[in-house]
Amino acid sequence: MTTFGAPPFQPGMTTDTYIPDQLIGGDLKIVTDNATITGGAIYKRGTVLGKITASGKLTQALAASNDGSQTPVTALVDDVDSTGGDVTGPVFRQAELNGNALILGTGITLSTAKAGMEAAAGYNLFIKSPVTAADPT
Structure with a gap:
């Protein structure tokens, strides 16, 4: 258990450092929704999802799929464990997402993800390609 309080630097106290995953790529208001996730796998936050036409359920977008x-169409807001069957999980409805932080399925490129997500009906997602602030020397 981490103890928070003042003063933070005394014997026996610990501090935590928050390191963001950089998935959010802009300041557009974030809107999320719940959707049925299938696929029998553990999906990480930022996994790019496609919609199965017949069922309307979401699963990881793979170029070899034909369903x-x-x-x-969207990406996961949080980690989801669907190994036991279909689950309800949070997905982005509106957001600016960092393309470098997205988890792409086999055969899905960043340009494919961008085109699909920006054109998906009912979703307002924009993929950004941020420029590094690293010293160029």
């Missing part, structure tokens, strides 16, 4: 899920 509609090969077209990316």
Whole structure:
């Protein structure tokens, strides 16, 4: 258990450092929704998802799929464990996402994800490609 309080630097006290995952790529208001996630896997935050046409369920977008899920439509807000079957999980409805932090399925490129997510009906997602602030020397 981490103890928070003043003064933070006394014997026996610990501090935590928050290190963001950089998934959010802008200041557009974030809107999320719950959706049915299938696929029998553990998906990490930022996994790019496609919608299965027949069922309307979401699964990881893979280029080799031919059930509609090969077209990316959204990404996961949080980690989801669907190993036991279909689960309800949080997905982005509106956001600016950092393309470098997205988890792309096999055969899905960043440009494919961007085109699919920006064109998906009912979603207002924008993929950004941030420029590094590293010293160029």
